[in-house]
Amino acid sequence: MPQLPQRIWSDEDWEQIQRGYAARDMDEKWNVFAEDEVVLLHRSWTGYGVFAATFAPVDGGGWRIVSAVVERDSERYGGTDDAYDCIMLELVLSAIVLGEPAPDLRAKLVSRRESGSAGAPAGLVQHSALGLRSNS
Numbered sequence: 001m002p003q004l005p006q007r008i009w010s011d012e013d014w015e016q017i018q019r020g021y022a023a024r025d026m027d028e029k030w031n032v033f034a035e036d037e038v039v040l041l042h043r044s045w046t047g048y049g050v051f052a053a054t055f056a057p058v059d060g061g062g063w064r065i066v067s068a069v070v071e072r073d074s075e076r077y078g079g080t081d082d083a084y085d086c087i088m089l090e091l092v093l094s095a096i097v098l099g100e101p102a103p104d105l106r107a108k109l110v111s112r113r114e115s116g117s118a119g120a121p122a123g124l125v126q127h128s129a130l131g132l133r134s135n136s
Contacts, residue, residue, distance in 0.1 A: 001068040003082045005090035008062040013098060014055065021097045030096050041092055048076040051089050065089070084112040 009017065020033040023044035031042045041051040053068040070085045071077040079085050087108045094102040 001070050001082065001085055001089070003086040004065050004068055005086055005093075006064075007090060007094075008058050008064050009055070009093075010062055014063040017055075017093060017097055028096075030092050032092065032097050039093070041089070043077075046076070050077050050079075051085075051092075053089060053093075081112060084109070087112060 017032070017039055018034040020039075021030065023029065023031050026045075029044055031044050031047075033040055033042075037055045039051075039053045039055060040049055041053075042049050048071065050071045051068060053065045055063045056066045058064050068089060070079060070089075072080070074080075079088070087105060091102055091105040091109055094100045094105060
């Protein structure tokens, strides 16, 4: 991925990201798991891997994504917009794995998709790409 999220994740965030996230019902769209410093994001219904992000520690504490790849087979993932993919990667980690509200990222996601969603409501755009996060 030519564009990477610039967020520095706290050590606590990194611990939670390493524990991953497993979809619990049909409205949840992502499974996330880590293998060492690589975090893999798969679509829950198909099992297709969409993102693989490599994290590294930052001097002074925290973790940053230092490289990432995104699926470009259109039969597995329809994304072709580098900026959208950057937002999506960070949003899945923030909203789904960490359970953060992430309003700024959600707004960016909707604005990147508005041209292709023919005026669909923001909630529908978000749900279609991100799904929900179970609180249980």
